[in-house]
Amino acid sequence: MDVSTETLRKSFREMPDNQLVKRWRDQSFTEDALPIAKAEIEARGLDVSTAAIDRVREEEREQDQAIRRRQVGYAKEIGLSFLVRSGLVGAGILILLGIVLSLFR
Incomplete structure (x- = not known):
């Protein structure tokens, strides 16, 4: 599909600096x-x-690391919430550990 020169100009003009x-x-x-x-x-x-x-x-790279840290934090919160609500401390720790370790693969 051919894209017109004007369409390209408009697209690039509207594109954020970092994306360009x-x-x-x-x-x-x-x-x-x-x-x-x-x-x-x-x-x-x-x-x-x-x-x-x-x-x-x-x-x-820094943004990716910040996202990863937030993901790990969320996983910990979810895991701890699960532990408290279910009373399955031992199993919950193993699940939480598995989640955290899988994030670093």
């Missing part, structure tokens, strides 16, 4: 879209140098 930089980093533009994306990046004054892309990767 990620797509540039991943080289996920068609041959037709590449110069349009480059023009949008330049118009915004976005830095797509190797150092800037490395910073984006580090931010993504």
